[in-house]
Amino acid sequence: MNVIYIALAVLAADQAVKFYIAGHFAVGESLPVAENIFHITYVLNAGAAFGILEGNRWLFLAVALVALVLVWVERRFFLEGDRLRCLGAGLFIGGAVGNCIDRFRQGAVIDFLDFRIWPVFNIADMAICVGVGAIIWGLYRQEYREKKEKKN
Numbered sequence: 001m002n003v004i005y006i007a008l009a010v011l012a013a014d015q016a017v018k019f020y021i022a023g024h025f026a027v028g029e030s031l032p033v034a035e036n037i038f039h040i041t042y043v044l045n046a047g048a049a050f051g052i053l054e055g056n057r058w059l060f061l062a063v064a065l066v067a068l069v070l071v072w073v074e075r076r077f078f079l080e081g082d083r084l085r086c087l088g089a090g091l092f093i094g095g096a097v098g099n100c101i102d103r104f105r106q107g108a109v110i111d112f113l114d115f116r117i118w119p120v121f122n123i124a125d126m127a128i129c130v131g132v133g134a135i136i137w138g139l140y141r142q143e144y145r146e147k148k149e150k151k152n
Contacts, residue, residue, distance in 0.1 A: 006090025007097065014098035014123040018110040030114065041114035046107060064100045068093065084138035091131030098124035 025031070025042035032039050071089060099122075102109040111120040 003086050003090040003093065006087060007094035010091055010094025010123065010127045011098050014094065014127070015101065017112070017123055018098075018102065021112045022110055025112075036116060039114040039116065040112050041120050043111040043114075043120045044106070044108040045111045045120070046109075061100060061103050064096045064103075068096055082138055082142065084134050084141065088131040088134030088136075088138060091127040091134065093131075095124035095127030095131060098122075098127070 021040070021042050025040070027042055027044055030039045030041040071093060099109050102124075109122065109124070111122045111125070113122060113126075114120045
């Protein structure tokens with residue numbers, strides 16, 4: 001499983017959908033897909049998750065870049081790890097770069113997935129969360145296997 005291909009696929013999907021949303025919706029405009037359940041809503045989020053720490057564009061860019069550098073420094077861990085860690089790293093990298101592009105270009109991230117019971121988010125956000133979860137789960141599985149091997 002190639003981490004770069006996964007990252008590029010996430011990045012391409014994220015940026016393509018954001019480009020479409022920005023070109024076809026006005027900020028704040030919402031299109032119900034399933035009334036009161038799921039809407040496509042164009043939001044510019046200048047903060048982190050849930051809009052916290054709004055207006056700290058350079059801090060968010062710096063944190064993302066540090067995280068990406070750490071992934072690069074530890075690339076052997078991800079590249080030589082199991083499929084789950086590779087998948088997680090690719091998802092994380094693609095999502096982080098996607099949101100960095102938005103923050104660098106316009107100072108805010110384009111969010112559009114609106115489930116009405118949760119703050120509006122985007123593909124990059126999903127990729128980051130699932131990617132980190134996959135990395136953690138992969139680490140847990142590795143530790144479990146190593147403990148099991150030591151017992152035998």
